[in-house]
Amino acid sequence: MADFYQQSAEEQAERMLDLARTAVEHWDIEAGDIALIKYRENAVFSVTDTSGHRYALRIHRSEYHSDSELLSELQWMDALLHKGVGTPPVIPSRSGSLFVIVEHPAIPEPRQVDLLGWLHGDPVGAIEEAQSRNGDEVADLFRRIGKLAAEVHSKTADWSLPEGFARHAWDAEGILGDDPFWGRFLDLAALDDQTRALLVRACDKARQDLANFGMTEQNYGLIHADFVPENLLQRGEDLLLIDFDDAGFGWHMFELATALYFHVDDPNLDLMRNAILEGYRTARALPESDWELLPLFLFLRSLTYLGWVHTRHETETARSLTPMFIDRTQMLALNYLNES
Incomplete structure (x- = not known):
């Protein structure tokens, strides 16, 4: 064989x-x-x-x-x-x-x-294409995405973890540590020296900002960690959530950053950002000081995708996605550092 x-x-x-x-x-x-x-x-x-x-x-x-x-x-x-x-x-x-x-x-x-x-529903990604990026429909969709994320966080906070419960953590060590959960992103061969130096500077700042932010019941807990279009299904007025494979402990803002990550170059980004916040706040409080950290968490989310392609560099999927992830991570690092 x-x-x-x-x-x-x-x-x-x-x-x-x-x-x-x-x-x-x-x-x-x-x-x-x-x-x-x-x-x-x-x-x-x-x-x-x-x-x-x-x-x-x-x-x-x-x-x-x-x-x-x-x-x-x-x-x-x-x-x-x-x-x-x-x-x-x-x-x-x-x-x-x-x-x-x-x-x-x-x-x-x-x-x-x-x-x-089996959950019957239409993938949100296909819905977005069918809508031809109509502003009102996109805003409505992202309000519902925000509300769903808040419901997941709030209902989880009210749940007592069973004995022996174990999941990985999207915390500072899991994202920025010596052995990140999705891979050592700085070892990605396609990074040039200038980009690697930029990421190192942004990571140093991120470690300090995460330490200052802390981990409390209000900002940290179990998260789905993969709120991307292919994992969201629409059935009538309901949004359904699938694929919990990457779920673990993490900051709630990391969840919202994931939902927005693949739209950061979309002309409707501001609309999406405002709508997801509005929707989230209909079901759970989110202080303005937390929301202001969105650039940090978008940058952190992008680092994980660099690690993902690094650990799968031999695959065609990773090879095709690597240039986009590098460009996006550079942009998000500069934005986070206020150097864009």
């Missing part, structure tokens, strides 16, 4: 499908159709049973989360669902566990697998 990690993405996906067929037998469903939806970090399959009910089966990447961390992710999703947030229902396996460990000869290591109820 050829080495799995030397195969093309298409060949790997075929092997993942073999594992998915084995994994689904751990649930009390009679699977009919199993089809790949996405294979990037995790492999996500659409599973339709013989009664027509649809599910999302996730095969997790190896060694990204420990078993306790994945269990914690699923427990949080379940808690949010029961508190009224539109998240996928977690479907327990036949044994009652929220995920299973599955082996298959086609895959070189055991994988964590879970099954979620």
Whole structure:
């Protein structure tokens, strides 16, 4: 058998499908159709049973989360669902566990697998394109994004973490430390000396600003950490939230910065920024002093994406995104330092 990690993405996906067929037998469903939806970090399959009910089966990447961390992710999703947030229902396996460990000869290591109820809705990204950037519609969308983020933060703050709950942290160490959670961004080979020096100066300032900001129940807690268009679905007037893979402990402002990050060069950015703040404040307080730190958190968010492409530099996706992320990080660093 050829080495799995030397195969093309298409060949790997075929092997993942073999594992998915084995994994689904751990649930009390009679699977009919199993089809790949996405294979990037995790492999996500659409599973339709013989009664027509649809599910999302996730095969997790190896060694990204420990078993306790994945269990914690699923427990949080379940808690949010029961508190009224539109998240996928977690479907327990036949044994009652929220995920299973599955082996298959086609895959070189055991994988964590879970099954979620399918959420029907239109991806926000597609909605934005269809709207042709109509200002009123964009403002309405970002007000609802802000409100959803606030509801996630507020309802989580009222939730008692289960015993053994464990997730990574998007804190100063996790973003700016010697071994950042998403990778050592300063080691990215595509950075030139001038850009690297700029980032070092901005990072030094960021460490001090984060220390001054601190971590309190009002500004820090569990966050989704991936509030991007592809993870937001619209169903009628409701916004639904999927893909909690990157969720962890972090600043609430990091969440809002993530929601705005891929729009920083959009002509409607000011509109989006004002709308997301307005929406957030309808469900949770956000002091003006916190909001004024948005340039800091946009810069920090951009650093994480540099780390992401650095640790995946051999992939076509990383190669194609690297120039954009470098340009954007330079711009955000200069803006944060008031040097733009």
